[in-house]
Amino acid sequence: MKRIGFLSFGHHQAVPGSKTRTARDALVQTVELAVAAEELGVDGAFVRVHHFARQQATPFPLLAAMAARTSRIELGTGVIDMRYENPLAMAEQAAQADLLSATESGEGRLQLGLSRGSPETALRGYESFGYRPADGETDADMARRHTEVFRAAIAGAPVAQANPQMVGNRSPLAIEPRSAGLPDRIWWGAGSRATAEWAAEQGMNLMSSTLLTEDTGVPFDELQAEQIQRFRDAWARAGWDREPRVSVSRSVLPLIDDETRRYFGRRSEHDDEQVGWIDGGIARFGRSYIGEPDIIAKELTADEAVRAADTLLVTVPNQLGVDFNARLLASVVQDMAPALD
Structure with missing residues (x-):
């Protein structure tokens, strides 16, 4: 069965409504x-991470709070911008949050999406956090380097020498605590077919959003489905001994009552995918799915990338409140999800 999750950007602002x-x-x-x-x-309950903006930022206190109030649902990020992260501090925080989320069987529930990040409010904001690319590196290279150190740390790689005055030897030390299983629950937010293949070579799951940083002239869902297939082919070539997971994000806004029609009814006539420029390059943006639930269900069933993924993350308009978004999610689960399995 296809997994259904929500993705919240955590917008907050004192504006009407x-x-x-x-x-x-x-x-x-x-x-x-x-x-x-x-x-x-x-x-699944997933949160977006942005810096210098009225949105959710560092995710681990929030994930721990979500873990304390829930018992089954997966908890994740989509995505953490690794340009901003101290990978060893992040390894400690991630392990703690994952341990707090553990089910009765002891399995953690964190599903951490990482990436190079998207264009940010701040110009080279990661430099304000103390991180600069090394000579000859790009910011994307630095994000991948931080990711490599983080993944090694959560897997138990030694990262420091013991103090002989404290432990009597110079044995190498790993980060503590660690959470078994977390290394297999790391995802890479890939914006292109090439980065999806790279993620597979590294042994990370694939997270693909509502935009791709390339355009070949084909519809968005077909290009994203090709991205997913290339990821799976690269995974098979790499010879990993587990099945990878793949998620795609979609804006899904069912018109189920007068309030939803008032907010989104007019958008249903104009929303379509677009091609534009982002971060200095061409990009293709996926459409929103707005309409009656049975119509959306048929459209999602025809979406090649949704069919190819095992997880669908539905972006929610979080500023409209918990009750509003719970009604939207109820429609997705009850009226649409059965058609996707």
Whole structure:
């Protein structure tokens, strides 16, 4: 069965109609939506990470809070910008949050999406966090280097020498605590076919969003389906001994009552995929799915990338509040998900 999750950007701003007027509102409501989603049978609660913006930022306190209030639902990120991260500190935080999320069987629930990141509000904001690419590196190279160190650390690689005055020897030390199984639950947010192949070569799961940083002239879902196939082919060539996971994100807005029609009814006539420029290069943006639930279900069933993925992440308009988004998710689970299996 296809897994269904939600993805929240955690927007907050004191504007008319917003239910998340402060950062605290957005954080508390994200926890509450995770609880509601679990009760509805949703499989995953994912959060976006942005810096220098009125959105969710460092994710681990929020993920730990979500873990404390839920027991089954997967908890994830989509995605953490690794240009900003201290990989060893992140390894400690991730392991702690994963341990707190563990089910009765002891299995952690974190599904961490990482990437080079998207264009940010701040110009080279990662430099303000203390990180600069090394000579000859790009910021993307630095993000991949941080990712390599992080993944080694959560897998138990030694990263420091013991103090002989404390332990009597110079044995190498690994990060503590560690959470078994977390290394297999790391995803890479890939914006192109080439980066998807790279993610497979590294042994990371694939996370693909509502935009691709390339365009071949074919519809978005076909290009993304090709990206997924190339990922799976590269995974097979690499010879990894487990099955990878693949997620795609979609904006899904079912018109189920007067309120949803008031907010989104007019958009249903104009929303379509687009080609534009982002971060200095061409990109193709996927369409939003807006309409009656049965119509959306048929459209999602025809979406080649949705068919190819094992997980569908539905982006939610979080500023409209928990009750509103719970109704949307209920429609997705009850009216659409059965058609996707």
